[in-house]
Amino acid sequence: MNYKRCVILLFDGARYDVFKDLLHSDRLPNIQRYLVNNGSFLKGYSSLCTTTGPAHIPFIYGIYPGTANVPGIRWFDKANIKTRFFMKTGLRSYVGPGSYYMGHDVSNEYKPLYEYFTKPVGIFSSLDKNHNIKIIGHKRHRIQKALYYIYAHYTHRWGSVDKAACRSVRKYLNRGVDFVFSVFPGIDEITHLNHPLHQKTLEQYQVLDKFVGNMFNDLKNEGEEDTLIFMVSDHGLSQTHKHISVVELSKKEGYSPVYYPRIFNNKYDIAIMESGNAMAFIYFMKPVRDKPAFYDEIISIDKNKIFIEKILDQDGIDIIAYRLEKSKICVRNKHGQLEITYKDDGNLSLNPKGFNPLGFNVNKENLSLKDSLSITRKTLYPDSIIQLKQLFNSERTGDVVVFAKLGYDLRDKHEWPEHKSSHGSPLKAHMEVPICTNLNLKSGSCRIVDIFPTVLQQFNRKIPENIDGNAIE
Numbered sequence: 001m002n003y004k005r006c007v008i009l010l011f012d013g014a015r016y017d018v019f020k021d022l023l024h025s026d027r028l029p030n031i032q033r034y035l036v037n038n039g040s041f042l043k044g045y046s047s048l049c050t051t052t053g054p055a056h057i058p059f060i061y062g063i064y065p066g067t068a069n070v071p072g073i074r075w076f077d078k079a080n081i082k083t084r085f086f087m088k089t090g091l092r093s094y095v096g097p098g099s100y101y102m103g104h105d106v107s108n109e110y111k112p113l114y115e116y117f118t119k120p121v122g123i124f125s126s127l128d129k130n131h132n133i134k135i136i137g138h139k140r141h142r143i144q145k146a147l148y149y150i151y152a153h154y155t156h157r158w159g160s161v162d163k164a165a166c167r168s169v170r171k172y173l174n175r176g177v178d179f180v181f182s183v184f185p186g187i188d189e190i191t192h193l194n195h196p197l198h199q200k201t202l203e204q205y206q207v208l209d210k211f212v213g214n215m216f217n218d219l220k221n222e223g224e225e226d227t228l229i230f231m232v233s234d235h236g237l238s239q240t241h242k243h244i245s246v247v248e249l250s251k252k253e254g255y256s257p258v259y260y261p262r263i264f265n266n267k268y269d270i271a272i273m274e275s276g277n278a279m280a281f282i283y284f285m286k287p288v289r290d291k292p293a294f295y296d297e298i299i300s301i302d303k304n305k306i307f308i309e310k311i312l313d314q315d316g317i318d319i320i321a322y323r324l325e326k327s328k329i330c331v332r333n334k335h336g337q338l339e340i341t342y343k344d345d346g347n348l349s350l351n352p353k354g355f356n357p358l359g360f361n362v363n364k365e366n367l368s369l370k371d372s373l374s375i376t377r378k379t380l381y382p383d384s385i386i387q388l389k390q391l392f393n394s395e396r397t398g399d400v401v402v403f404a405k406l407g408y409d410l411r412d413k414h415e416w417p418e419h420k421s422s423h424g425s426p427l428k429a430h431m432e433v434p435i436c437t438n439l440n441l442k443s444g445s446c447r448i449v450d451i452f453p454t455v456l457q458q459f460n461r462k463i464p465e466n467i468d469g470n471a472i473e
Ligand SMILES: [Zn+2]
Pocket: 012, 013, 051, 052, 053, 188, 234, 235
């Protein structure tokens, strides 16, 4: 098939099981008719941190957030932090206007999908670096996004932002663009305000289904046949009943933390950066201040050791992970731990003590990174082996990474409106996402990082060697 244009619709925060139930009960008739009947419906596996922004990178660049060195929606770079006149550089929050730094934080060695097309448009995406190719309506979309997002933040009318995105996609397809990447924030934001199965959330899936019907109606004249379409999601969410503030826990232990929005503290001895907010990075300034610290180094100070044990002991903390050596990490919960060594030959060495916190069978022989998805697929943490590896590939990932249990998150004050649902962790509810396409694929599942090379393959473009994804079969 010779495609002339490609459309990627990102239904931010759509959860695989919720979407599947709606689809199978005929409540998404347009997606069923135009995408699934002659195309494919796949189970997608997201990327850590499973959070808006970092989890959009796989679609636009074909790489993991860790590879992009953008491991969280907030991060602290121990090697590059500098303070001048109370202002700090070397840390980020992509929440709000800071979101536009994200594209610039991804190295130029990775080429965004926009650059493989001649008339690309990006709608409501923060990953719209406009350097090597002119993204149509670039400035206007940034202003429009700011105004719509501020309005929706204060009125909770996120449906109107999705509506505006729908109008823009249809308008630009009418004008003959050859690539559209559009973010629809409605499902994610409405779930944060409610929960994944709330009536308002489910209605938003159906609103977007109607839009898919309208878009295909338009395409009947423009060329439905030569348009490659993907409907994707970046992460799921789970309902949150209780907030545990890692920042407040650190204060109780006598630390002076730097965290968002309190980044002006210059006497800090720890940094805490949450994402989603079911994940938090902890960076210890002692004993290693200028680079990520290994566990043995961290716990050479008793205070750090006591703090880590207290975190693990909290109700609502699921697992923690940290670096043991280069290419060796440890994952722990209250009942056991697993050391994973990622060997240069692609094999894994696993050393469990007690119960394996990631829940897969550790007694299998000759485990390789290649098999890691199938080993973990049926666990509560699908694709955990590779996701933890890619997360710790970034030097900006915390010394200790904390993940909340279902029902909990890790940020309390400074979050308005209150998050009643969360994401960011390797839990199945956050990791599994729906992927639909009018492309007929054999495979029943993929990683979200695989969509980028699949698109390039369909447009006969050379797939770069430095990406993480593989074309879906
Ligand atoms: Zn999202």
